[in-house]
Amino acid sequence: MKKTQPLYHGHRFPAVVISCAVRWYFRFSLSLRDVEELLLERGVVVTYETIRCWCDKFGARFAQCAKAARRKPGSTWHLDEMFVTPRGEPYLLWRAVDEHGAELDVLVQKRRDKAAAKRFFLRVLRSNPVPRKIVTDQLRGYAAAKADIPELVHVKHVFVKAAARVNNRAENSHQPTRRRERQICGFREARRMQAFLSCFGPIRQHFALLRHQMNAACHRTALQKRFATWHGWTVTAAEDGAN
Template sequence: MCLVKQGFKRLHYPIEVILVCLRWYLAYSLSLRNLEEMRQERGIDVDHSTIHRWVLRLTPKLARVARKKRKIHGGTWYLDETYIRIKGKWHYLYRAVEASGETIDFVLSQKRNKKSALRFLRKAIHQNTYPMGVNIDKSGANRAALMSLNQGELGIKIRQCRYKNNIVEQDHRFIKKRYRAMLGFKTYRTAKVLLEGIETLHMLHKQQIPINGQVIRPVDAFYALVT
């Protein structure tokens, strides 16, 4: 069944209109009012608040479908966190990529400490597999979390080489660019949902979510996931 039909019992707009708004908002540096104006130019009168409701309702479903299809990564991970402002307060988005830049996993956290890093690592391992090694910056919290995992005899090699973490720091830029266009987040829940959507579209752009075993264009992969 179409993802949109799963998310809404009564549709007052064509499915194609809803899906285009969802993809454009998560993939490009557009505000909700930008989308409202763009739709009006095509003769479609839809309020920006309605688009926002579509995005919040459908994004978790899109991310759940994509998560089941994405590639699994072991090897070496590059772990870092970046700042995200929510209602005037700084939060932290933990992210990890592998050597070619493909996203391994991500977690939004209210704090940056050992407990948060450990929660991220456990989630990433559960969604993927055990890494051979993890490269981090000089963060003591991240190192402490990895050492805690190694007490269970996982044997993950810990490397602290800042310049090698450029790969994940560069990857942060796409997320930050899209986040700024949204003019910040008002609630933790909204931030969590929208960041999950941004990360999912970013993974589609990097062609790391195969469809029926094949790598296809990002736009085609998106519609294959939601229809």
């Protein structure tokens, strides 16, 4: 029987260093060079290009683990799209979150029409159960696309006022992406933006607890549990597979 290679096969750095670098990059507003400097302070000499390769290779896998570990998605979808301009070229970033603010999926597309809305609906349905209610802005493509999908035909559809920076669940879900976009002075390429944001949302939300809803002791305890879970995905599982 053919043996599967360990997760970190061929890497000279231990799993704990690689997983720490990937977590820092997706969790905090740090550049690759910032992560390189933090590792150097701890005695780990590695280039930022190597860290980029680690994030490209392991980010999607760790994001899948974060999605699988979170609680079951809520029954209400909040969908919205925002403009992004990698290298000055306009794109739409479509995002879906549930009523708790958990990100369901993101998709970078060129258009803002029925076909784009349908494509996004089908993408979200592949990894999430059929919702009880869908909340969108007044873009007519949403209703037209929803009518073409059998699973969503009878789902309640609620329209909200379409305006930038209003205080609602969908608009607020864009804030972490906007902050990261400003920090890196804009995205460079649509394909890499899609890959980055698909990992950024689940990994960031795994550690971004609702701090205002708990005291300091509860927050530290909950965060320690999240660290232990992350360590189990990224380090312990790799060590077990190598034995």
